[in-house]
Amino acid sequence: MTELLSNYVAGRWQAGSGAGTPLFDPVLGTELVRVDAGGLDLGEAFSFARETGGAALRALTYKQRAGLLGAIVKVLQAHRDTYYEIATANSGTVKNDSAVDIDGGIFTLGQYAKWGDALGDVHALRDGDAVKLGKEPLFQSQHLQVPTRGVALFINAFNFPSWGLWEKAAPALLSGVPVIVKPATATAWLTQRMVRDVVEAGVLPAGALSVVCGSSAGLMDQLQGFDVVSFTGSADTGAVIRSHAAVAQRSVRVNIEADSLNSALLLPDATAYSEAFKLLVREVVREMTVKSGQKCTAIRRILVPAALYDAAAEAIGAKLAGVTVGNPRNESVRMGSLVSKAQLNAVREGLDALKAQAAVLYDGSQARLVDADPAVAACIGPVLLGARDADAAQVVHDVEVFGPVSTLLPYRDLDHAIALAHRGQGSLVTSLYGADEAALGRAAVQLAASHGRVHVITPEVAQAHTGHGNVMPHSLHGGPGRAGGGAELAGLRALDFYHRRAAVQAAPGVLGQLGLAQA
Incomplete structure (x- = not known):
């Protein structure tokens, strides 16, 4: 039997309880690996990411988290040849097409590492200038953005198993938000291997990055009010996500990229x-x-x-x-x-x-x-x-x-x-x-x-x-x-999705102690 890929949740590798869904070479028709997420304790997985991973990431400054992205880039570059082999076997892509996915993902990570480094050693972002709330400038309002205290769930499409992960994860991790990625089953191998390499390299805090391979059943049920979910795929599935209680009742922030003519x-x-x-x-x-x-x-x-x-x-x-x-x-x-x-x-x-x-x-x-x-x-x-x-x-x-x-x-x-x-x-x-x-x-x-x-x-x-x-x-x-009505990337604008905006009303002296960076 072919290898059953493990899931990485709650800080450890865990195999699913089932026989698994086979992934095939779309040209040769041969079975490659299997994926399964049956039997996972999803509640534990989300809590660990939200609490352990989130706390560790938020304790770092933007500059320090940018350093983490740079470290991920080095890990991925070291294993680049393996990723090309997986893409050829599992996605059926020629080398130039694999580069769009693999090198495109690495390039995006590198860009956010550079942009994040420029934000400096701070923990919050300035959102506009302070404005006075009366005739005299004694009491003012300053808007700021802080990382949301939740987890980012990514439900990704089959066509970009590398770039689809990293173009979302780069701004999320830079923002201080832990990531749980659910890659599309058909091409999950590349995503899982990249996560495995990053985890084994030990460049991220425990709980900062998790991967669930196989069925997405139950994932949305774990989302709480400060979590976010980003989906790429069909408009029909996007509609199901929008109607889920996590979004409709618990106000989970959602980003959807769907059909496009x-x-x-x-x-x-x-x-x-x-x-x-x-x-x-x-x-x-x-x-x-x-x-x-x-x-x-x-x-x-x-x-x-x-x-x-x-x-x-x-x-x-x-x-x-x-x-x-x-x-x-x-x-x-x-x-x-x-x-x-x-x-x-x-x-x-x-x-x-x-x-x-x-x-x-x-x-x-x-x-x-x-x-x-x-x-x-x-x-x-x-x-x-x-x-x-x-x-x-x-x-x-x-x-x-x-x-x-x-x-x-x-x-x-x-x-x-x-x-x-x-x-x-x-x-x-x-x-x-x-x-x-x-x-x-x-x-x-x-x-x-x-x-x-x-x-x-x-x-x-x-x-x-x-x-x-x-x-x-x-x-x-x-x-x-x-x-889909979604918005990703666009430089540091991508960080908006993973932050919460608030206004601090105080004397100028207090506002000066907020320690804000200009996004």
């Missing part, structure tokens, strides 16, 4: 020979194929002037035709697999739904796989769809296919294009392509209302921009409406 928009003044057109085509192909399209920020809808619809279809299709799909261990393969057969079936079902109102412009779904058995591997080539009547094709604005699938949509004018982008009902990101800075600026402001991030690409930043789908710790990650 992100768009890419080419400005009306572009031509088929313009640099902006070429940049759009290149970015669309990259976003369709990186991690096999399994990114919450991937481009799902491509908005182009009606006159360029055919040219865009031809250009994108031509580039997609050069994408090799199959076993990520083969160096000739550019795109690996989906994470499981279940996800492959979901992509195929989603494609059928979109095809009811969209035509197939490029079909890589039946392409020959490299070093992979199509009867076993969860591989599918990229598929470009198109709908000449973007207004009537309602399904493409409603259904997200979480794989290498995108839909080309023509628009009449810029106002029409912006209206189509808004029909995503709230998205994580949209990207704009053009050379007219004034038009791009106006469009960016209009799109900001329904998007967490607006990524503007002009010819001058062709080599400098960070990518439509790359989530940088410096910028907001989240979106309104169907995207």
